[in-house]
Amino acid sequence: MKFSFLGHMKEMLRELPIVATYLSLWFCAITFYNQAAVHMPEKGIESYGIAVIQALVMSKIMLTAEMIVPVGVIFKPNVKFTIYLAILVRTTLASIVALMLRYSAAGTEGFFKHQGFIESMRNFCDGDIAHILALTCLYWLIVLPYIAYRFLLHLAGNNDLASYLLEKRPQN
Numbered sequence: 718m719k720f721s722f723l724g725h726m727k728e729m730l731r732e733l734p735i736v737a738t739y740l741s742l743w744f745c746a747i748t749f750y751n752q753a754a755v756h757m758p759e760k761g762i763e764s765y766g767i768a769v770i771q772a773l774v775m776s777k778i779m780l781t782a783e784m785i786v787p788v789g790v791i792f793k794p795n796v797k798f799t800i801y802l803a804i805l806v807r808t809t810l811a812s813i814v815a816l817m818l819r820y821s822a823a824g825t826e827g828f829f830k831h832q833g834f835i836e837s838m839r840n841f842c843d844g845d846i847a848h849i850l851a852l853t854c855l856y857w858l859i860v861l862p863y864i865a866y867r868f869l870l871h872l873a874g875n876n877d878l879a880s881y882l883l884e885k886r887p888q889n
Contacts, residue, residue: 729780740772743859771818778814788871808864812856
C-alpha cells in the first residue's frame, strides 16, 4: 500500500508542472482577454500572478482528485457510453472548481483592496449570470483536453499511447 501511495505521489509531482503550465497559459490568456477586449480595469501584473496561482491550485486539485479516484474506477471499459459520461462528469466538476477558485480570487482581491471579501465575490462578473455561465463553459473547454488525454492514457497505457503518438507515419 505504501509503495502504491508513493508511486502515485511521484507521478503527481512529475505531472504537476505540466498541468500547471497548461492551465497557467489559459488563465493568463483569459486575464489578457479581460483586460484588452472586455476593457476591464487594468490591475497590472498582479492579475497575472493571481491567474498563475489559480492554475497551480487547480492543477493540484485535479491531480489529487485523480489520485483519490483514479480514472479506471469511475467507468467500465466494456460499456462504451460510460467513458463519455465519466469524462463529462469529471470535466464539469473541474470547471465548477475552477469557477469557485475564481470567485475566491475575486473575494481575496477585494479583501486586499479593503472592499470586503463577500461584496467582491458578489460583484464577480458584475453579477451577470450569462457572463458567469460563459466563463464556466470556457473553463470546461480548458480542462476537457487534459482529462480526455488522461482517460486515453488509461485505456491505451503509457507506452502504447506514447509509441502511437510518436510513431512515424507512412507518407502518401
